[in-house]
Amino acid sequence: GKKTPLREPLGSGRVAGQDSVQAAVYRNQIYWFWGDTNRLAYPLGLFRTAGATSDLPANGGLPPSVGIHYDYFTNNDDFARAMVDVENPKGVVWIDGVCTVDDESAVKKLVCHYSRRPGLANAFEQGLMIYNDERNLFEVQTRIPVEDRWRYLQNHPILVREDGTDYLMSGIPFPVTRVPARLDAVMNPEQYESWSCFAGDADPKTAKPIRDEAGQLDWGWRKGPPVTPEMEYRWLKEGLIQPEEARFTPVDADDPGHRIRMHTGSVYWNAHRKRYVLIAIEYALDKNSPSMLGEVWYSEAKTPQGPFQKAVRIVTHDRQSFYNPCQHPFFDEENGRTIYFEGTYCNTFTNSPATPRYNYNQIMYRLDLDHPRLKTIFTRDVGVGN
Numbered sequence: 604g605k606k607t608p609l610r611e612p613l614g615s616g617r618v619a620g621q622d623s624v625q626a627a628v629y630r631n632q633i634y635w636f637w638g639d640t641n642r643l644a645y646p647l648g649l650f651r652t653a654g655a656t657s658d659l660p661a662n663g664g665l666p667p668s669v670g671i672h673y674d675y676f677t678n679n680d681d682f683a684r685a686m687v688d689v690e691n692p693k694g695v696v697w698i699d700g701v702c703t704v705d706d707e708s709a710v711k712k713l714v715c716h717y718s719r720r721p722g723l724a725n726a727f728e729q730g731l732m733i734y735n736d737e738r739n740l741f742e743v744q745t746r747i748p749v750e751d752r753w754r755y756l757q758n759h760p761i762l763v764r765e766d767g768t769d770y771l772m773s774g775i776p777f778p779v780t781r782v783p784a785r786l787d788a789v790m791n792p793e794q795y796e797s798w799s800c801f802a803g804d805a806d807p808k809t810a811k812p813i814r815d816e817a818g819q820l821d822w823g824w825r826k827g828p829p830v831t832p833e834m835e836y837r838w839l840k841e842g843l844i845q846p847e848e849a850r851f852t853p854v855d856a857d858d859p860g861h862r863i864r865m866h867t868g869s870v871y872w873n874a875h876r877k878r879y880v881l882i883a884i885e886y887a888l889d890k891n892s893p894s895m896l897g898e899v900w901y902s903e904a905k906t907p908q909g910p911f912q913k914a915v916r917i918v919t920h921d922r923q924s925f926y927n928p929c930q931h932p933f934f935d936e937e938n939g940r941t942i943y944f945e946g947t948y949c950n951t952f953t954n955s956p957a958t959p960r961y962n963y964n965q966i967m968y969r970l971d972l973d974h975p976r977l978k979t980i981f982t983r984d985v986g987v988g989n
Contacts, residue, residue: 635657649685701760799828864887865883879907
């Protein structure tokens, strides 16, 4: 037969399905991590984070449109092994916030946030980890009280320089928390700040926005919880802010009466658009929506914190979920004109049957940012965020 582009076209690591990707460029390779991982030989699988590496396209890796050579970290039975060293065996261990940061000697370290939990319920334990290059796994460095919901790396951090200082910014899906991009700062919850316009000691469930003397929302970096899309949605509903003041609840460009409640996703700088690009799913409560967690939206803004004022639906998944989507900027082509993103496709949170061979797996999409529909709505000169 003909030679296939992939070294293992039938799959590697004896993996049958995986949940929620994390990826970072480290030591000249892409390091990949996933949550719960199904195996071919057994109904269950691995619940303490799987991992793999692959080569960057510029270093001999395949173009993402062709495939990815995943080199899994495995046990002696060739099935994917745990990538985290967490002493207590109770519960699953999920990681997020995977990124690199310099230590005091300017050496890059791979770091992440972890949580040990019974499942989707509240965590038993959480903290921050550093990757051990000799053992090829993450080790606990800092433990954080489980009641703390924001003073740690989250989701997909980005590196942003502001006022002469480099920061790692992160959040779900908007990067509304920042910490100086130094290893000692990342590991210290006291170093974190959030982008907010309410009093830091107020309860986020009932907090009201604060304004300056000119009547404008008093946005700034504070030592308190960040503003979330849920808070902004409530403020709009209660008339505490005007529609044009919203940053994190964009309107549907095709239906201005529909304001989108973003759920999970990522925000990255795009060199082609010269904007921060948001790829995220909606938490759709409308019964007429094709799916509750499968509608993928595109938006863009001049800053990581928006305002993201309009959004365009770019993918729909009829009665299926596609949660935790993430763009992979290391796969950008034509200086960012073509981008790639992936998410977890499954029938979880639906009443629909599973899609054979696709259920509980990652699906990657390619998006042309010069598509006429996007260019019409997001003109480079005017742009969302002006």
